[in-house]
Amino acid sequence: MINKKWYKYGLIGLVSMVLSACASSVVDERYQAKGQDSRVKYVVIHYTWEDMPNSLRILTEGEVSAHYLISDDEPARVLQLVDETQRAWHAGLSQWKSDVNLNGNSIGIEVVNLGSRQSGQAVPAESSGWQPFTRSQIERLIVLLKDIQARHGIPAENILGHSDIAPQRKVDPGPLFPWQWLAQEGLGRWYDENRVTELMQQYRQTGLPSVLDVQKQLRQIGYMIELTAEMDKQSKNVLRAFQMHYRPSRYDGVLDLETAAILQDLSR
Numbered sequence: 001m002i003n004k005k006w007y008k009y010g011l012i013g014l015v016s017m018v019l020s021a022c023a024s025s026v027v028d029e030r031y032q033a034k035g036q037d038s039r040v041k042y043v044v045i046h047y048t049w050e051d052m053p054n055s056l057r058i059l060t061e062g063e064v065s066a067h068y069l070i071s072d073d074e075p076a077r078v079l080q081l082v083d084e085t086q087r088a089w090h091a092g093l094s095q096w097k098s099d100v101n102l103n104g105n106s107i108g109i110e111v112v113n114l115g116s117r118q119s120g121q122a123v124p125a126e127s128s129g130w131q132p133f134t135r136s137q138i139e140r141l142i143v144l145l146k147d148i149q150a151r152h153g154i155p156a157e158n159i160l161g162h163s164d165i166a167p168q169r170k171v172d173p174g175p176l177f178p179w180q181w182l183a184q185e186g187l188g189r190w191y192d193e194n195r196v197t198e199l200m201q202q203y204r205q206t207g208l209p210s211v212l213d214v215q216k217q218l219r220q221i222g223y224m225i226e227l228t229a230e231m232d233k234q235s236k237n238v239l240r241a242f243q244m245h246y247r248p249s250r251y252d253g254v255l256d257l258e259t260a261a262i263l264q265d266l267s268r
């Protein structure tokens with residue numbers, strides 16, 4: 001027969017032992033100080049360039065990862081692969097404004113999409129060479145982004161594409177990614193269309209701004225670019241990334257009236 005008294009106190013002793021093992025022995029008291037904020041400053045959006053099974057395998061077993069993966073089934077699903085308190089390996093060599101290597105202060109979201117893979121070219125000249133995102137993927141992404149934004153206090157303009165922070169190496173999420181739709185939801189930046197029309201009229205009369213001015217404006221927005229005053233390879237790559245984001249109907253890295261006007265409006 002079990003001694004009830006022993007059983008009762010034995011159980012209490014066991015519970016208190018477990019509790020004290022769980023509590024940290026190096027901290028005696030815990031507070032929530034007023035002066036604190038999230039370490040997360042950015043959200044970076046990618047496409048996977050792979051189908052769903054390969055995406056999940058690579059992002060969970062390989063050298064790269066992301067906090068979230070959005071599937072391409074119907075309806076799309078959101079999978080969490082890395083805890084938000086941890087660094088995911090998604091950004092690589094990257095820069096935005098004065099922040100370098102954004103793995104340390106960003107949340108990475110991968111969307112399952114083949115990019116331009118089906119066209120057989122890394123960067124097809126036409127936007128028809130890219131796989132479209134599904135409505136369901138973007139709807140789930142918007143809900144996820146709003147949740148992340150609210151919890152970490154991330155400014156709308158700090159929601160970026162991989163190509164924005166690594167324009168010399170990356171083109172994802174590509175020209176079919178619906179940045180304008182996201183901006184209408186308060187996620188990311190967009191330009192003032194009336195202002196851009198006015199600026200295009202002005203540039204028609206005055207001519208396009210100098211290459212140095214364009215480089216300075218791109219830098220002002222946040223892009224990493226050398227101020228060389230020449231339309232060199234690095235400048236074209238940055239301009240292409242800018243066009244994919246804000247003027248995806250043509251993303252050849254060539255400065256034209258509309259690109260110059262959008263750039264001027266966003267860099268004010």
Ligand SMILES: [Zn+2]
Nearest residue numbers: 046047162172
């Ligand atoms: Zn990427």
